[in-house]
Amino acid sequence: MPEGSKIALTMAEGTKAFVGTSASPFATATECGIVIRNFCPMNYHSRDSIPKEATNLMYEKLEGKFELLRTNDAFMDYVNARLQACWKRTRGNWSRYWKNNGGKTNPELARSKRKPGCRQEAWDHMCDYRELEKTQKYSDQMEANRAKQVNISRGGSRSLANHTFQLTNPETHMPPSPLQLYHKMHYNAAKQGWLNDDSRLAYENIIQHKQVAMEKLISEGTTVTTSMEHGIEKEAIKSVCGRKKTIQSGWEVGVGPVLRKKDRWMKSIAKSTQRDSSENEVLRNKVITLEAEQKRDKDKYEKMFKFISTKFPDFENTIATQAVDEGDSDNTI
Structure with missing residues (x-):
C-alpha cells in the first residue's frame, strides 16, 4: 500500500461483522489481539470496567493501520465487540494456564508460576479473582454448559458474515444459500465428514422442514423464487437449531450477531461504511x-x-x- 495509507474496513449490510480481505487481519487473532495484549490493562474483571483512557489508546493503535469511522456508532460497536472478544480470549488463556498449573487444587503453586509475558500485578489480580468461591462456582457451571454443546461449527475465528462474503459468486454476486452455509460450517470432506451425528441429523431435519414448506407453496400455485427459497431455508435452520428471538438477543441462527431494531446506533448504519464517494x-x-x-x-x-x-x-x-x-x-x- 502507498506510504501513509490505511486499510479500509467494510461492514456487512444488516450484520455486525466486517467482511472482505481486511476483516481477518483486523479480527481476533491478529491486530486486535496484539493491541489487547500490549495496551489493555488486564487487572479488571470485565471489559466495561476498563478506563476510557485505555480504550482510546487502543483505538489510536488500531488507527495506525486501519480506518476507524469513530463517528459511526454501528462501526465502532463492532470494533468494541472485536476488542471484547480478544480481551475474553486473553483472560481465558490466562485461566487455562492457571488451571493447568494446579490452580484449582493448589492455588499458591499456580500463583508462583506466573504466565510468561504477564505482568506480576495483573497476574496476582487474576489469581485473586480465580480463587474466589463465587468465581469457581461460575467456572464450573460454564464448563458444564459448554459440555452440553452438540451442534458445533468449523467456522473458526472468521465470522459467518465473512464466510458468506467469501462464498458469494463474483460474477452473479449471488450469496450462498443458508443451507449451503450450514453445510460448509458443519461438514469437512477432507477429514471426517460431518463434525458429529448431531450436525448431520440437524441438516437432515432442516431439509425436511424445507421440503414441507416448498411443497405447501407449490400446491398453492406459488412460484418460488431464489430469494423465497433462501428465506425458507433460513426459517428451517431457525426452527431446528435455535430460537427466533432475534429482536431480543441480537443473534440469528445461521447468521450470527445481527442489527436489532432497538439498538441505539440503528439510525447511523449504512449499507457501506466507507467514506462518501x-x-x-x-x-x-x-x-x-x-x-x-x-x-x-x-x-x-x-x-x-x-x-x-x-x-x-x-x-x-x-x-x-x-x-x-x-x-x-x-x-x-
Missing part, C-alpha cells in the same frame, strides 16, 4: 439544489397569490366555487 457527493449536491429550487418556487407562488388577492378581493372565493362545481360535474352520471 465523489458520485454520492454529486447526487447529494443535486438533491440540495432541487430542494432550494422547490423552496424558491413555493415562495414565488405565495407572493403571486398574495398580490392577486390584494388586487382582486373575490379571487379566493371564485377559485373555491369553481373547484366545487368541477367536483360536482365529475360525480354526474
Whole structure:
C-alpha cells in the first residue's frame, strides 16, 4: 500500500461483522489481539470496567493501520465487540494456564508460576479473582454448559458474515444459500465428514422442514423464487437449531450477531461504511439544489397569490366555487 495509507474496513449490510480481505487481519487473532495484549490493562474483571483512557489508546493503535469511522456508532460497536472478544480470549488463556498449573487444587503453586509475558500485578489480580468461591462456582457451571454443546461449527475465528462474503459468486454476486452455509460450517470432506451425528441429523431435519414448506407453496400455485427459497431455508435452520428471538438477543441462527431494531446506533448504519464517494457527493449536491429550487418556487407562488388577492378581493372565493362545481360535474352520471 502507498506510504501513509490505511486499510479500509467494510461492514456487512444488516450484520455486525466486517467482511472482505481486511476483516481477518483486523479480527481476533491478529491486530486486535496484539493491541489487547500490549495496551489493555488486564487487572479488571470485565471489559466495561476498563478506563476510557485505555480504550482510546487502543483505538489510536488500531488507527495506525486501519480506518476507524469513530463517528459511526454501528462501526465502532463492532470494533468494541472485536476488542471484547480478544480481551475474553486473553483472560481465558490466562485461566487455562492457571488451571493447568494446579490452580484449582493448589492455588499458591499456580500463583508462583506466573504466565510468561504477564505482568506480576495483573497476574496476582487474576489469581485473586480465580480463587474466589463465587468465581469457581461460575467456572464450573460454564464448563458444564459448554459440555452440553452438540451442534458445533468449523467456522473458526472468521465470522459467518465473512464466510458468506467469501462464498458469494463474483460474477452473479449471488450469496450462498443458508443451507449451503450450514453445510460448509458443519461438514469437512477432507477429514471426517460431518463434525458429529448431531450436525448431520440437524441438516437432515432442516431439509425436511424445507421440503414441507416448498411443497405447501407449490400446491398453492406459488412460484418460488431464489430469494423465497433462501428465506425458507433460513426459517428451517431457525426452527431446528435455535430460537427466533432475534429482536431480543441480537443473534440469528445461521447468521450470527445481527442489527436489532432497538439498538441505539440503528439510525447511523449504512449499507457501506466507507467514506462518501465523489458520485454520492454529486447526487447529494443535486438533491440540495432541487430542494432550494422547490423552496424558491413555493415562495414565488405565495407572493403571486398574495398580490392577486390584494388586487382582486373575490379571487379566493371564485377559485373555491369553481373547484366545487368541477367536483360536482365529475360525480354526474
